[in-house]
Amino acid sequence: MKKKLAVWKFSSCDGCQLSLLDCEDELLTLADQLEIAYFLEASSRIQPGPYDLSLVEGSVSTPHERRAIQEIRSQSKFLVTIGACATSGGIQALRNFADVRDFLSVVYARPDYIETLDKVSPISQHVKVDFELRGCPINKRQLLEVANAFLNKRRPNIPNHSLCMECKRRGLVCVTVAHGTPCLGPVTQAGCGALCPAYNRGCYGCFGPMETPNTAALAQRLKDHGMSSQEISRVFRTFNAEAPAFKEESLRHEE
């Protein structure tokens, strides 16, 4: 019997589930090994649970989503969150730093029609998560690794060291050392392949904080480079603003 795969969407941009469809070479092979039982973006055929592997994209931002994730957890044997939205709230969690009612009236003339929660939260605040895959978006190699590990009943091999190590491994020149470009690499988890430094730009943290990052030291360095407090606060407040290490650092520099 093939294992049943489900892909779920919460508040998100669809980019992480698209990464699955972007595995052009592996998609059909994967579909041979896993039965795609629920993947609304790709198929209108819906099979009932339980599901062996659930991939969850997006964060919880509405009352409906708060209920839905409970149901999905109870139907899923193994649940993996994919991407920054699901693992740390994503860009929409920026609302947590403001009053959502102000936001509503900025976008909608009749805010009372819109159902939304005042705080956006990652999936792990609601249910037990078996594995978290980082990135905004996730890296598709890492996604395939998670799928393969699941099929072979082993732990996915996803490193949690900093981006700097990945950058060194690619033999890239450090953008901070060479050009004084501010870079979040020292505190950000590897996984993207050190894309930004390869394009002469500093990392902006889409994979979120690595394990035990020294954000204070980095913030000091950014300050020495002439960045203002607001600017420092903003660099930690993008796609992983709700991740504790980045959140605390951004609050420290808020004025």
Add this chain to the structure above:
Amino acid sequence: MKNSSKRVIEVKALARVEGEGALHVTLKDDEIVALRFQIFEPPRFFEAFLQGRSYNEVPDITARICGICPVAYQMSSVHALEQAFGLKLGENYAQLRRLLYCGEWIESHALHILMLHAPDFFGLSSVLELNQRFPQVVEQGLRLKKAGNALVTVVGGREVHPINVRVGGFYRAPERKELRELIPSLKEARNIAREVLDWVADFPFPELEIDYEFVSLKDPREYPMNRGRLVSNKGIDICADEFTTVFEERQVEHSNALHCLRRDTGGSYQVGPLARFNLCFEQLPASLQKIAAERGFTPPCNNPFKSIIARALETLYACQEALRIIDSYQRPDRPHLEPDIKVGSGSWFTEAPRGILFHSYDVDENGLIKRAEIVPPTSQNQARMEDDLRRLIPTLLHLPTEEMRAQCEQAIRNYDPCISCATHFLRLDIERL
């Protein structure tokens, strides 16, 4: 014929669209008494949290509105901001941006044609079922999509949320050699795109002709992507600054997206591949016009189901155009030009795969965003989709409800709706309903 009866067509969660939507139709005595294309994708308030961010963060932030067409968001935002700063870039930057856009058109169109829309024409549920029927088409189609992704990856850094786009140009302009390495896969993609065009042109199309107002950019020099005036077949001819004087967004109770309508007539309109095809056919190279004509596909085309042919034609065009740009590529001396930061306002629209994407910003003296407004293609097409269904449903009354439902879904997919996009728009000065 069923009479004096009530029928409900309900699609609780639309599949094979980007994002979350639903459809609800109530018929009483074969009359439509309620019709709602609902968008329940949660709102994410981009326009609100863009306020106070620096101009140079905008392309990265707005990309996250949509994982399917991030390049479109980056293109509209950087052009609008360059407009605000009065920064003009040379033609080599324009060509490189166009190249990046070609990549997104190829990947997004291939995704929609193959994985989302084609299954409808055979009553299938997904690309996997399609693969059992047409393994060769699917295998080739995936290669086509991959070529688009590879192009975005080389120019943009990665396929979803590229990292290389900035106000003033790029972080790093690709080397000629890097681009030339793409040529074999793009040539193959071009051949595949031709076959895909032949394949979809022969699909069985439901009969439906609608007198549309088509709206797209138009530029005498080229098929539209990043520049041109906004025109329609019913008299519109404006620049980006005039957008909100001609169109307005209205909030409707059943949807988290705003409907965009013509201010004067209150009428709906269509944007996207079929609009571009109808309005800008002469801007296609003669060879492509000929290929289209040989397949009996020339403007005017008012059958919404044939948008899939327009999409295939544009995919072929984008492959060809990418090859042309790579061939004449001159690497800019500097990857980007530094804008002169000052108080200003800028508006721009570009042609996202699904149609025009409007961005408008006010910037303060430090380059921080004071106001942002974004009108994505799907909120412009949303009212039109409902109007199409109003026209379509009376022709389907003889069918069992299940088949009616399938055709209604197909009619929505004609627009390749990107529902993730449609839930972000902002009018600070919006009229209270």
